[in-house]
Amino acid sequence: MASKISDKQRNARRNIDKKHFDDKKWRDTHPPRVRDNVSYSAELDERRNPLDISCNNALITSDFHLPFVDWELFKNMVTVGKQYGIDSLFISGDMWDCDNYTKFTRLTPMEAFEEEVESVRFHLKILMQEFKDIYICRGNHEKRWIDMNAGRMGMKELFKLAIPGNYSEDYFNDHVHITMDDHMHLNQGDNCWLLCHPKNFRIINLSVVRDLAAKYHCNVIGAHGHQMCQGWDKSGWYRICDGGGLFDKNALEYLRDTNCYPETRSGFYTLIDNRILPYEGK
Secondary structure (H helix, E strand, C coil), X not given: CCCXXXXXXXXXXXXXXXXXHHHHXXXXXXXXXXXXXXXXXXXXXXHHCCCEEECCEEEEECCCCECCECHHHHHHHHHHHHHCCCCEEEECCCCEXXXXXXXXCCCCCCCCHHHHHHHHHHHHHHHHHHCCEEEECCCHHHHHXXXXXXXXXXXXXXXXXXXXXXXXXXXXXXXXXXXXXXEEEEEECCEEEEEECCCCCCCCCCHHHHHHHHHHCCEEEECCCCCCEEEECCCCCCEEEECCECECCCCCHHHHCCCCCCCCCCEXXXXXXXXXXXXXXX
């Protein structure tokens, strides 16, 4: 006499059959890369090239806005690097100005893009002679160029336009490390420093980097704001800094407008064994 199958067992078998049917249907209707569990995060990392560097002796800067650079401050930065034997330079975005690619009306058009390329090439040549490794992340001004090219070309393609003539492309890529991310991570001992060019801007200095430290639980040096000041996060555990930049504020058109923004301050930092030291411009 055949044993009776309970309703619970019958429903369990139905669920198993349905799962097998659904799995087969899913495999048949999805492309191989999805079907085979290809990691999209790995592909994203490959395209963006995130930078996570361990280095105990670093020089940190940003916001050159080439060709509108403060030449004396630039030379001072190179000199400080030599004095401290620093061979790693970190540029947190806006090395380029891409003035011709802004969506805002320029009241007094300045340099042509070809001249900007030459300026970046000239300054990169000096930096490559003085620093063994240069790490660069994306700023909002480089994104102007990326946006105008509808994202089909990114940071590497932009910098490829300005490789100094005495360096091969392979040598350049071995020593100038570029990411499409707007941030880099710098590790010194047990401390992590987030070097970033955040989208946010606020009039109150340290406001953005203080919130970033609370979110990411690490020390933060933020570019973009041009405010050049230091402090601590709300917990008192993490150092926070607003970066200045190497720009010549008298040459930037939008800084001539009358507003209630805080005074723009230029400058750069050295970070040696987790001790940060500011160098302010004029």
